[in-house]
Amino acid sequence: MLTLTQIVFLVAAAITLLAAFMVVTSRSMVHAALWLIMTLAGVAVFFVLLNAGFLAVVQVAVYIDAIAIMIIVVVMLTRHSMGIQDRQKNKTWWAAVIAASLLFGSLVLMFTQAPLLGAEAPALTMGAEAMLEELGLALVDVDRYIVPFEVASVLLLAALVGSIIVAWPGRKSQDQEDES
Secondary structure: OOOHHHHHHHHHHHHHHHHHHHHHHOOOHHHHHHHHHHHHHHHHHHHHHOOOHHHHHHHHHHHHHHHHHHHHHHHHHHHHHHOOOOOOOOOOHHHHHHHHHHHHHHHHHHHHOOOOOOOOOOOOOOOHHHHHHHHHHHHHOOOOOHHHHHHHHHHHHHHHHHHHHHOOOOHHHHHHHHHO
């Protein structure tokens, strides 16, 4: 007999996997971005099920609110500059199939070596408040995670500036004047 937590996990896992599949198979970039939001929301549900409330809030606040909305804005800004095109064809599709197959095989190998699903997780040695304080200190400590934290913020800023440059209204006419 399945418990309520297990049922919620299985439903969330199915929805998350379906949404992730739809992200990579959707023809519309806007639809793919919306499916990405659904996938990230499913991951937030997993954090809630793991009693990691802070990480669930961070998942929603950082990924869904910031990154997914930025993706939608970038798609909307660059849609008119891309124009209507036929379906894009990639000459190296076979390399993507090989890479995906290798990734799938390695994931299957990893999961077959994992302990059984009924194994108990080890008990945490510190309380939730101490873990949250340790995480906060780790994000600002020079020897730990401050560099990746700052690199991610610079990367997001560069993506936003790049999308503005690509969508700049007078850009095409200036390029055409330079060529003349």
